[in-house]
């Protein structure tokens with residue numbers, strides 16, 4: 507039996523789409539959205555119709571008719587915390603994606619657009635391993651003050667996809683391994699995967715873990731409070747320093763780590779320091795996750811766009827190779843992971859979960 511599945515992955519500046527026939531990609535396109543195109547929309551939520559139409563135009567270009575699709579799968583967003591897996595899009599999920607119960611992120615549009623398009627052809631829509639997959643051990647939730655609980659917000663889709671791929675290559679099942687997975691992208695997340703569960707991970711969106719191309723990561727909290735109450739900065743500026751205009755953008759005015767590593771190589775000292783600091787902070791977080799796993803680590807996996815950088819991968823590896831084997835999977839496996847999640851449900855291998 508053959509199933510055609512449309513996968514939709516909305517990012518901050520692009521929407522990636524792909525059509526799979528079972529596990530084989532038969533069409534793929536990255537739809538880039540310029541600042542001018544997105545400027546008229548006050549919130550990410552308001553971009554829904556615009557992105558849906560460009561997706562439909564691209565599918566039309568592919569020559570594949572919408573009616574041929576067996577299901578549509580979108581990247582899942584900032585919903586209430588849930589376990590990993592494939593979820594059928596339902597009314598409660600749509601309402602939570604619309605308001606963004608845990609905040610705004612382009613991934614909130616994935617399930618909504620999938621559902622809108624699927625409804626027109628009376629086919630099911632799903633999300634797979636959304637960014638709020640929460641499998642944290644209870645002990646990992648304690649923040650240090652009872653008013654705040656640590657949250658699990660990370661690149662669950664890619665971390666789990668790449669972890670499964672590594673497990674397969676190691677001749678083992680994902681559920682029988684202890685892995686540390688590092689996603690090095692626009693945001694950076696470092697997860698401790700224990701027998702198929704991500705028992706601890708930094709919140710990649712909100713002031714936790716290493717700094718990233720556009721996020722601050724963990725900050726000295728007392729100094730942050732002084733900054734916030736100094737009268738010199740408004741709240742919006744400070745929020746953007748944590749997410750959007752923080753990390754590498756704040757130091758070097760670019761979120762492009764290729765440009766930064768090239769500049770560092772060509773002798774720019776400031777870029778070189780930031781490149782070194784990124785590797786240093788990531789390695790430090792890997793060390794923390796090794797302690798979470800009591801030192802029993804089968805492999806450490808580096809993935810995401812920045813894993814294309816030999817310099818950064820080398821710097822991290824130098825500091826962490828004493829923990830275990832380091833495996834590198836540059837880029838991401840998100841589109842295939844979405845399609846595979848949908849396929850597992852269509853073939854009956856897995857029942858869809860209910861949100």
Ligand SMILES: Nc1ncnc2c1ncn2[C@@H]1O[C@H](COP(=O)(O)OP(=O)(O)O)[C@@H](O)[C@H]1O
Pocket residue numbers: 517690691692693719761762763764765767810811812813814815816837838
């Ligand atoms: N060869 C490279 N060297 C260094 N950085 C790279 C390279 N290729 C891509 N990157 C960086 O990877 C980052 C984007 O990673 P990606 O995983 O695509 O992001 P996201 O998690 O937002 O999808 C960007 O900062 C980009 O410049």
Ligand SMILES: CCCC(=O)OP(=O)(O)O
Pocket residue numbers: 517611637659660661691692693694710711
């Ligand atoms: C929302 C957590 C996952 C994340 O940070 O994704 P991006 O790096 O794609 O923004």
